[in-house]
Amino acid sequence: MKKVAQLISLGMLLVGSACHDIERSRSVDNPAVAGKTIALQVCSNCHGVNGVSVSPTFPKLAGQQREYLMNQLADFKTHSRVDPNAKRFMWGFTHLSDGQIEEIATYFASQHAILGEPGDPMLIDEGQKIYTSGLSDKGVVACVSCHGQRGEGAGPFPRLAGQHADYIEKQLLIFQHSDDRPRGAPMKAVCTNMSEHDMRAVAAFVEAFPQASGIATTEPTDQ
Incomplete structure (x- = not known):
């Protein structure tokens, strides 16, 4: 019985220690918390x-360029990026250390990117032409x-392939229209x-990046 009681006590101690570690890991304003932990416990709530x-x-963010992610996190941290959703969702990350920013960026850059579902074929075709050739008559x-x-x-x-078309168009x-x-x-x-139609077309193309375009692949990029 004494041995059983000791095992139970040890189990409770380990459980309590694990809970303590979980709570400590959620203290994302602590520079000792790993960037990957922040990515998994905080960033994942919105970005998966x-x-x-x-x-x-x-x-x-999956498969996104590491340098691009680091730049954006730095701009959120300093409140340099002032578009509405940046203010609403990202301005609270002023506590991130340079090391945490680098680790968060490295984690998401290493994940497998996934392309979106093809939409309107005619719109995608227009978007491909803009993506590959621009619009010479408009100086694009x-x-x-x-x-x-x-x-x-x-x-x-940034990586564009697979990004939400609505997000691309909004950006x-x-x-x-702004700075x-x-x-x-x-x-x-x-x-x-x-034009807004031009934007919608190129956004539709990059979200799906159809194989038929001859310039894309559904294979993930390894960063």
Whole structure:
């Protein structure tokens, strides 16, 4: 009986210790908490555990460029990015350390990106032409020049392939009509003469990046 009582006491001690660790890990303002823990316990509430968000309000982060994610987290931390949803959902992350930012970005960049479902074929076809060739009559340069043949992005230029079309369209409008994105000057120049239909078309294309385009693949990128 004494041995049983000791085992029960040890079990209770371990359970109590585990709960304590869980609570401590949720103290995300503690610089000792790993960035991956924050990604799994906090960021996942909106962006999904694997970075594949369900709601287009929140961008997919899976397979996103690590440098791009670090830049955006830094802008949220300093309140440099002032678009409405940045203020609403991300301005509270002023406590993140540089190490935590790097770890969060590394975690989501390493996750498998997933493409969206194809939409209107005619709209996607229009979007492909804009993505690959731009709109010369409007002075709109091709998206492929910065975001890559497969929409994978590079460094500070984000991955677009698989991103929610609604989110892409909303960001293009923000770039066009405001200076709420501190690193958005190049995109503002690109978007200046785009119509909302142009934006909707390119957003539909990059969300699905159909195999038929000949420039995309459904295989995830490894960061």
